[in-house]
Amino acid sequence: MSGAHDLVAFKNPVIRWVDERLPVFSMMQKEYGVFPTPRNFNYLWSFGAIAMVMLITMILTGVFLAMSYTPHTSLAFDSVERIMRDVNYGWLLRYMHANGASMFFIAVYIHMFRGLYYGSYKKPRELLWMFGVVIFLLMMATAFMGYTLPWGQMSFWGATVITNLFSALPIVGKYIVSLLWGGFSVDNPTLNRFFALHYLLPFVLFAVVFLHVWALHISGSNNPLGIEPKSEKDTLPFHPYYTMKDGFGVVVFLLIYALFVFYAPNFMGHADNYIKGDPLVTPPHIVPEWYFLPFYAILRSIPDKLMGVLAMGGSIVILFFLPWLDTSKVRSLRFRPIMRWWFWILVVDVIILGYCGANPPEGFWITLGQLATAYYFLHFLVITPLTGKLERPLPQPPSIAQAVLGEKA
The missing domain is CATH 1.20.810.10 (Cytochrome Bc1 Complex; Chain C)
Incomplete structure (x- = not known):
């Protein structure tokens, strides 16, 4: 039988019988049992x-x-x-x-x-x-x-x-x-x-x-x-x-x-x-509901209805392009001290947007929502690409094992 050599030899006769005919248990063992994952999660x-x-x-x-x-x-x-x-x-x-x-x-x-x-x-x-x-x-x-x-x-x-x-x-x-x-x-x-x-x-x-x-x-x-x-x-x-x-x-x-x-x-x-x-x-x-409030604040921050709708939709669509907007070759912000600060400013900005969305669209909340909206798009369209090109990352360890176990891989 094709692929029979990939089957796991299960001790349970019922599981083994099913697996020989529909190798779902072997697949689960491969994908969730012995599947190799980084040791530093x-x-x-x-x-x-x-x-x-x-x-x-x-x-x-x-x-x-x-x-x-x-x-x-x-x-x-x-x-x-x-x-x-x-x-x-x-x-x-x-x-x-x-x-x-x-x-x-x-x-x-x-x-x-x-x-x-x-x-x-x-x-x-x-x-x-x-x-x-x-x-x-x-x-x-x-x-x-x-x-x-x-x-x-x-x-x-x-x-x-x-x-x-x-x-x-x-x-x-x-x-x-x-x-x-x-x-x-x-x-x-x-x-x-x-x-x-x-x-x-x-x-x-x-x-x-x-x-x-x-x-x-x-x-x-x-x-x-x-x-x-x-x-x-x-x-x-x-x-x-x-x-x-x-x-x-x-x-x-x-x-x-x-x-x-x-x-x-x-x-x-x-x-x-x-x-x-x-x-x-x-x-x-x-x-x-609270989980929509940041996007609701972006919608309300722009007086024009069409532009507000486009901004709200764009705030999510922009995430599709993030892999190409981030120009840095280093993944983790552990080694990017400048971008790390911008990340935490983004977290605070999203919380502020949520708080603005929960309050009536008048006075101070309109101004604050507009500033928070401006930073949200600035973060992804300007700060992320520029920081990736200008920032000097910290040195990375040669391997996960050396960083975690303190030994050479």
Whole structure:
């Protein structure tokens, strides 16, 4: 049989019998058992596994919630209340799903900023990074549509504001808005569309995650030093070393997640969403969920509607081109003292954007948001390329083993 020499000789007769006919266990052993990984991973590398656990949690809780949810404008809000009050453990499923979205974004944001700090987007991992940005876009689309489903005040008005943004696009804008609405305003066809897409997109997301992991196993993992493994001393098998380390990280993260679910389930939500959506009553201050706030601040910082939409979209699209915008040959910011400072300024800048997005678009917050938006684009389009050319990096160790073990590789 072709490829039979690649099979692992499992002791369990059932596993061996299945593996001889469908070598899934041999593949798992190769890709997650003996797969060589750099020996110097820190706990920031656990957030990839954490994000995967959260994605699976969101899909499972979403499927069970969909069994009791009614996608109709006159019934959606009451069906969510019924889930909370009458469905067995419905309150738990809903709080797990609602808080799970926030925890998923926390894991992905940390995962992305880790990639920025250690240069995980550089050759040969450009496609790996680009798949990651696609995952982020799919997450944002899925989360936005999911937020509309409870049909509370923030759900309805959030859907109205965000879908109206597409009308700023010349020629095609009004057709996109009409397609999203399914009519002349945000109404029942809109809710049906968003429910269908919210149910579908997580499975598309899972498929892109598969491609992301596949690309990772082709190019190999980056590491805190940003240098490629040169010998067996530089690597460790993924199991048991990183399965245990990732497992510990997942457990700690799930404990924090559980604290929100059981003790502060509405901490990251908005009180107005417990009021049924009413097209005749506009909330005093319409704000999206916290994980959209930096991009919402970029949108509001530009007075022109079209330019604001383009800036908001460009703030994510620019990440696709980061592997080519960064002109430095050194990956890790451990060896780039100047760029390291710019990185932390970017982190503060994103937090400031989030804070501006959470506040009314008036006075000081407009000016601060405009300054933060200007720095965001300046960081990627000017500072990153120029610093890569002008900065003198610190000397790098010749191998991972020498840096970690203090011996020659």
